Amino acid sequence: AWLKHQVSGFKDKDGFEREVVRHVETTLARSLFNCDESAAYAACALALRDRLILEWNRTQQRQTFADSKRVYYLSLEFLMGRALDNAMLNVGQKDLAKAGLAELGFRIEDVIQQEHDAALGNGGLGRLAACFLDSLASLNFPAWGYGLRYRYGIFKQEIIDGYQVEVPDYWLDFNPWEFPRHDVTVDIQFYGNVRKSTDEFGKTVCHWEGGEMVKAVAYDVPIPGYGTPTTNNLRLWSSKAASGEFDFQKFNSGDYESSVAEQQRAETISAVLYPNDNLDRGKELRLKQQYFWVAASLYDIVRRFKKTKRSWKEFPEQVAIQLNDTHPTLAIVELQRILIDLEGLEWDEAWNIVVNTFGYTNHTVLPEALEKWSVPLIQHLLPRHLQIIYEINLYFLQDVERKFPGDRELLRDVSIIEESQPKMVRMAFLAIVGSHKVNGVAELHSDLIKTTIFKDFVKIFGPDKFTNVTNGITPRRWLHQANPRLSELIASKTGDHGFLTDLTKLNQLEHYINDKEFRKEWAEIKYANKVRLAKHIKATTGVTVNPSALFDVQVKRIHEYKRQQMNIFGVIHRYLTLKAMTPEERQKQLPRVSIFGGKAAPGYWMAKQIIHLINSVGAVVNNDKDIGDLLKVVFLEDYNVSKAEIIIPASDISEHISTAGTEASGTSNMKFVLNGGLIIGTCDGANIEITREIGEQNIFLFGHLAEEVEDLRHAHVYEKQHNIDPDLARVFEEIEKGTFGNPQDFAGMISAVRDHGDYYLVSDDFQSYVDTQKLVDNAYRNQEEWVTKCIESVARMGFFSSDRCINEYAEEIWNIEPLKVEADQ
Numbered sequence: 001a002w003l004k005h006q007v008s009g010f011k012d013k014d015g016f017e018r019e020v021v022r023h024v025e026t027t028l029a030r031s032l033f034n035c036d037e038s039a040a041y042a043a044c045a046l047a048l049r050d051r052l053i054l055e056w057n058r059t060q061q062r063q064t065f066a067d068s069k070r071v072y073y074l075s076l077e078f079l080m081g082r083a084l085d086n087a088m089l090n091v092g093q094k095d096l097a098k099a100g101l102a103e104l105g106f107r108i109e110d111v112i113q114q115e116h117d118a119a120l121g122n123g124g125l126g127r128l129a130a131c132f133l134d135s136l137a138s139l140n141f142p143a144w145g146y147g148l149r150y151r152y153g154i155f156k157q158e159i160i161d162g163y164q165v166e167v168p169d170y171w172l173d174f175n176p177w178e179f180p181r182h183d184v185t186v187d188i189q190f191y192g193n194v195r196k197s198t199d200e201f202g203k204t205v206c207h208w209e210g211g212e213m214v215k216a217v218a219y220d221v222p223i224p225g226y227g228t229p230t231t232n233n234l235r236l237w238s239s240k241a242a243s244g245e246f247d248f249q250k251f252n253s254g255d256y257e258s259s260v261a262e263q264q265r266a267e268t269i270s271a272v273l274y275p276n277d278n279l280d281r282g283k284e285l286r287l288k289q290q291y292f293w294v295a296a297s298l299y300d301i302v303r304r305f306k307k308t309k310r311s312w313k314e315f316p317e318q319v320a321i322q323l324n325d326t327h328p329t330l331a332i333v334e335l336q337r338i339l340i341d342l343e344g345l346e347w348d349e350a351w352n353i354v355v356n357t358f359g360y361t362n363h364t365v366l367p368e369a370l371e372k373w374s375v376p377l378i379q380h381l382l383p384r385h386l387q388i389i390y391e392i393n394l395y396f397l398q399d400v401e402r403k404f405p406g407d408r409e410l411l412r413d414v415s416i417i418e419e420s421q422p423k424m425v426r427m428a429f430l431a432i433v434g435s436h437k438v439n440g441v442a443e444l445h446s447d448l449i450k451t452t453i454f455k456d457f458v459k460i461f462g463p464d465k466f467t468n469v470t471n472g473i474t475p476r477r478w479l480h481q482a483n484p485r486l487s488e489l490i491a492s493k494t495g496d497h498g499f500l501t502d503l504t505k506l507n508q509l510e511h512y513i514n515d516k517e518f519r520k521e522w523a524e525i526k527y528a529n530k531v532r533l534a535k536h537i538k539a540t541t542g543v544t545v546n547p548s549a550l551f552d553v554q555v556k557r558i559h560e561y562k563r564q565q566m567n568i569f570g571v572i573h574r575y576l577t578l579k580a581m582t583p584e585e586r587q588k589q590l591p592r593v594s595i596f597g598g599k600a601a602p603g604y605w606m607a608k609q610i611i612h613l614i615n616s617v618g619a620v621v622n623n624d625k626d627i628g629d630l631l632k633v634v635f636l637e638d639y640n641v642s643k644a645e646i647i648i649p650a651s652d653i654s655e656h657i658s659t660a661g662t663e664a665s666g667t668s669n670m671k672f673v674l675n676g677g678l679i680i681g682t683c684d685g686a687n688i689e690i691t692r693e694i695g696e697q698n699i700f701l702f703g704h705l706a707e708e709v710e711d712l713r714h715a716h717v718y719e720k721q722h723n724i725d726p727d728l729a730r731v732f733e734e735i736e737k738g739t740f741g742n743p744q745d746f747a748g749m750i751s752a753v754r755d756h757g758d759y760y761l762v763s764d765d766f767q768s769y770v771d772t773q774k775l776v777d778n779a780y781r782n783q784e785e786w787v788t789k790c791i792e793s794v795a796r797m798g799f800f801s802s803d804r805c806i807n808e809y810a811e812e813i814w815n816i817e818p819l820k821v822e823a824d825q
């Protein structure tokens, strides 16, 4: 009953089996006798895909026919993970598939694991986009995602001798989830110059001429909603040479090699995802990616709008475009260009349409992550766009001058063009000026952008332009799929799986907090998930861990602001404390497994040093006979979405310990709590709202507050040698003695704290961190109370569904409504 819509699925397992066999024998041209797990995966995916396509076509027809407003989510990253399990669950066919596969001699878990992750993203921002697509379809919103079809996703991480090594992630060998649309192409122009002419009415018209052409080819990915008739579309653009397979002129004149080279140059644009997360490097190829993707997407959106034969002023009533960070900001300029240069609208009329169409989401306040592009680079690559940017800036600054006459400082501070050498275009400022709403991703973050980096814009546009939409996660993937046993247990108490579409229903669990049988099953499920992770740890690292120990997890991109260095320093402190004890004392300590995972940007030297230290500490601690099971330290290689699905449900405590004010929201914090784990964390990002929802008694908060950070940093500047916390100094001493290998290897991490101002306040928060970890130990000793905390927390996590989040965007920013289907509602 909770699955509102029954898709055109298989009637029974036999029907499913027949289709799998058909695909094995015909599509894959293999015999059933040599059908291995990978062939079983392929056939299973193809069988399911056939059904998905029907729903997808119907959805697109329905949405076109209804002619209602659509939302377009522009994101350079979509961190989708695997699709098969998600597709089976969303269309309600997993049980049947499981039975069918079993008859063919396969375990569904093994088949699912054959799939390569679609890893077109770095971290939080990309995974958020993926959760949003799931919610948009599950809530029946007419929505499209637009992104790039990278040939290489985020690199695969190998750990060799304790160091990160990057391996290319070529993932497209077999991808049944994408449909090439060779008939949907857009020619994209680069370079060239601008010619002016005068039309018959004496108006100046600009023509962007010459330069290079590259072709964008659409690849579509179906996004099924959970139990809904909606299957939305994710359109990814791939680049190829505009002249087709070969430049025939060059080919015929014998210059075969250079025509192939040209082809390859064009394909370079969509070749690789940039692996930086929260660090802007200003590479020309990345700007090319951004324009390529934005221009193709806008051409597509405008083409679709034009088919409705409406007048241009209705554009914002038909189209909402959300910018996932500043990466697609050129879309603002491109739409203005289309309207004035190609469609002949007046500037003001066009600009009104533009502003009412766009919304901009900010994901960071870190200065090094705020995008800027040099004026000479834009001038070279996109000459007409630079002119339009200057004109947007001119009108904006005139407006500022009218509101605040004579304030030269203000004009300089808010100018879209930074008067540096070379001049730079500040993309966040352009995004703010060109959008009707700007949002942060958690309350604290949204407050911070209003009072720090964007405060002048609040003064100019008023506070209503700025809003908060606290992030959320999809409970389908992050509870139902990742933790099926917990999902079933919850369903057995709440009556059905309705909590998966209305997560606030989890609050019914509060009635069962004292239910003995329920608590026992709850604890058993956590234990089973830990056993599963322990097996994974053994298989991938060789380290044996005790599933009864407290599992302490920090998995996320490696970054100084996220403070994995503080965590490993804390681990060393724990190790030294244990070593100093008598064997009798040691007997009384609580065993703990410290689990790390995450990728470092290939050029981020300090992050790589942190990974190396974690592995070096593990090598010593894990082999120390005095320590045994009391402390294990593991670094899990190649953290990604499918690994997260194993790791998160197995956590007892997870670490979300960023310097206050630096982590915009965090979303894994929500995933861990939803899976019955607790948090040790700072008062940062969504941790604050999680605390408000689940109660202070259920979270381990520590450290300085965001409002104190600036003063603390400032104070260090005046102390020549920063006064280090004594326990931390002891840890440094041990590293410098060579206990964990060559101390030179870790000198940078230590001097960042001791000699370079400790920008991330590792020393300032260390005492508080260590003390709070002791509280965690003590709390875990009381298993009864611990389980109570976990159940109470899960019961109160309803707010953090991405469904709630998407409904807020729909209401506050996009002004769109779901598209109901008569027969289903």
Ligand code: 26Y
Pocket (backbone or CB within 6 Å): 122, 123, 124, 125, 126, 128, 276, 277, 278, 279, 280, 281, 363, 364, 369, 370, 371, 441, 471, 663, 664, 665, 666, 667, 685
């Ligand atoms: C400029 C470019 C190199 C760049 C590329 C990727 C800049 C930023 C990023 C990625 C940022 C990111 O993942 N931000 C995270 O977004 C999450 C979703 O809102 C937040 O939960 C998380 O706090 C934030 O760090």
